[in-house]
Amino acid sequence: MSSLLIRFFAFMLFLLFGLSFGWTVLLAGVIFLIAIGNVYWENILLGFLFDILFNFPFGFFTIIFSVILSAAVLLDDFFKSDAIFNRVARGVAASTSAAILFFFFFTYSNWSSIGWTAGESAIVFAKIIIMTATMLILLQLIEPKLAEKKFFQ
Amino acid sequence: MGIILLAALRFSSENFRSWARDMFAPVLSLASKVRYFFADIGGSKISELESKNAELMRENSSFKEKILGFEAGAINTENIQYIPKYSSLILSQAPSTPYDVLLINLDPGWDAKVGMKAIARGGIYIGQISEMGTRSAMIKLLSYPASETEAWLERAGINITLVGEGGYNLKFSLPKDVQVEVGDRILSNTSPQFVVGEVEKINEKPTNPLKEVMLRFPINFKNLRYVELVD
Numbered sequence: 001m002s003s004l005l006i007r008f009f010a011f012m013l014f015l016l017f018g019l020s021f022g023w024t025v026l027l028a029g030v031i032f033l034i035a036i037g038n039v040y041w042e043n044i045l046l047g048f049l050f051d052i053l054f055n056f057p058f059g060f061f062t063i064i065f066s067v068i069l070s071a072a073v074l075l076d077d078f079f080k081s082d083a084i085f086n087r088v089a090r091g092v093a094a095s096t097s098a099a100i101l102f103f104f105f106f107t108y109s110n111w112s113s114i115g116w117t118a119g120e121s122a123i124v125f126a127k128i129i130i131m132t133a134t135m136l137i138l139l140q141l142i143e144p145k146l147a148e149k150k151f152f153q
Numbered sequence: 154m155g156i157i158l159l160a161a162l163r164f165s166s167e168n169f170r171s172w173a174r175d176m177f178a179p180v181l182s183l184a185s186k187v188r189y190f191f192a193d194i195g196g197s198k199i200s201e202l203e204s205k206n207a208e209l210m211r212e213n214s215s216f217k218e219k220i221l222g223f224e225a226g227a228i229n230t231e232n233i234q235y236i237p238k239y240s241s242l243i244l245s246q247a248p249s250t251p252y253d254v255l256l257i258n259l260d261p262g263w264d265a266k267v268g269m270k271a272i273a274r275g276g277i278y279i280g281q282i283s284e285m286g287t288r289s290a291m292i293k294l295l296s297y298p299a300s301e302t303e304a305w306l307e308r309a310g311i312n313i314t315l316v317g318e319g320g321y322n323l324k325f326s327l328p329k330d331v332q333v334e335v336g337d338r339i340l341s342n343t344s345p346q347f348v349v350g351e352v353e354k355i356n357e358k359p360t361n362p363l364k365e366v367m368l369r370f371p372i373n374f375k376n377l378r379y380v381e382l383v384d
Contacts, residue, residue, distance in 0.1 A: 019184035019245050020191075041154060048158040052165065052173045053181075053245075055284065055291065056252045059159050066155030106319065109252070110298035113318055120320060 007040055014046055023050065023061070024124060027098055028131035030065065034072040035091035035136060037082060041069060057109055064101045068094045084140060091132045099125035171286030174256065178288040181244035181256060189378065239263050239382045244289060246374055253294040253319055255280070257380060261287050265382055270343065272381040274372055278347035279380065292380065295349065296321050296370070303342040304349050308333060312342065315349065321370050323350060326363040339368055 010033070018026030030043050047065035050056075075093055079086035103121035110117055174181075245256040259265055269282045271292045280294040295302045300317040304325075309332060313325045327333060333352060340346040350368040357364040 015180065016184055016187060019181060020188040044155050044158060048162065049173075049177075051162055052170055053177060053256065054252065054254055055170055059162055060252075062155060062158050062162060066158075070155075106298070110319055113324075116318055116322075 007042065010040070011042055011046065014043070015049065018046065018050065024127045025131065026050070027064070028128050028135070031068065031091055031094040031098070031128060031132050032135040034068065034094045035087045035132060036139065037076070037087075037090070039069055039072045039076070044069060057105055060105055064098055067101060068097050071097050084136075087136055091136065092129070095125060095128045095132060098128060167284055171284055171289075174291070175286040175288040178244070178258070181289065182242075182258065185242065185244045192376070238269070238384060239265060240379050241290075241382060243378055243380060246377065253280075253297045253317065253321065254283075255292040255294065255380065257290050257292060259285065259288055259290050265290060270347075270383045272347060272383055273370075273377055275381070276347055277370065277372055278341040278343065278349050279370060279372075282382070294321070296323050302349075305340040305342055305346065306331075306333065307338045307340055313339070315339070315368075321374060322367065323369070324365055324367050326365055329357065329362060329364050333364075333366055 014026055014029045017029065026046065030046070033040060033043075044062060044065045047061035047063075050061040051059060072090060072094055075090055079089050099121050102124050103117060106117040106120060107114055239260070241257040241259060243255050244258050255271070257271075265282065265285060267282050267285055270278060271280050271282065273279045278295070280292045280297070282290050283293040284291040293300065294317070295315060296317040296319060298317055298319040302315045302317075304313050304315045305311075306313050306325075306327075309327075311331065313327065315323045315325050318324055325339075333355060335352050335355065337352045339349045339351070341349050348371065350370050352366055353369050354367040355364055356367070
């Protein structure tokens with residue numbers, strides 16, 4: 001029950017932060033969860049909500065979220081443990097899938113400027129990687145203290 | 154689950170999207186408050202200066218127009234000021250999205266309609282309402298990917314077609330013999346005219362008979378909080 005509550009709060013927090021600070025923040029949050037091995041399917045609803053609110057090319061957010069979550073489930077067979085290498089691999093794979101999909105969508109909408117769309121996709125990739133990496137490093141620092149139950153002392 | 158949601162999206166009408174936006178207006182409003190709260194921690198001074206800068210740019214443009222009018226001997230006493238109909242709070246803006254749109258707040262009593270022009274900082278034409286509900290509306294910026302807008306190149310005195318590139322960037326093409334320089338103003342083809350942007354970069358290739366001109370909006374959207382709506 002408490003897990004459901006945490007997931008609900010995480011969902012609402014991602015929605016609020018996505019609307020406040022940008023869709024890359026929302027995506028980085030979901031990718032961070034994937035990197036630490038938590039694939040929450042309700043996050044596809046975040047994509048659906050963003051699609052309804054902003055009316056982008058058909059299915060922009062829903063497809064990106066569906067694909068990265070599905071890819072995460074497939075990758076879980078290869079990167080099962082919680083070692084940092086596995087977390088980085090899951091994060092990089094999800095970020096790369098998101099950037100590639102963004103490139104295809106943006107090229108479809110703006111096919112005459114393929115160089116520009118490639119540049120934008122690279123920037124999106126870099127942003128997501130930086131945000132996810134920061135969150136992973138923070139978690140690596142906090143985790144031992146959580147394990148020792150010293151965090152709240 | 155994704156396929157079901159995509160099917161739902163496929164059959165969602167404009168009315169449904171507007172209704173959903175109205176339903177989410179409190180969440181959008183809260184999100185804008187969160188964003189502005191964090192922006193104000195270190196950036197309120199920057200925002201203030203940018204606002205003053207845009208106002209001075211507009212005044213400068215207006216004076217230039219008057220001087221040109223005097224020089225040409227055609228003293229135009231007509232009031233060139235426009236009257237904004239409504240001033241609306243931005244709920245979610247383009248940095249939140251890759252496709253250059255703004256979500257704005259609407260008062261239920263306003264007589265806003267699709268096609269109304271959105272003006273920023275008192276004289277910069279940025280886009281127009283493309284979808285609207287009772288409490289919120291969506292503004293599609295001129296820089297929305299592949300959107301086309303008629304405009305006026307002031308130096309050459311010719312009509313041009315601006316093409317949106319996303320990320321607040323716009324471009325247009327011109328024959329190589331038409332003179333254009335970095336800093337030249339682009340005005341809207343509306344009455345009254347508004348500033349759209351300034352030429353930022355000119356790309357010429359020996360193999361291409363046309364040159365490609367890039368421009369940007371003369372404002373920082375990050376610090377933009379309100380837009381004015383004009384008929």
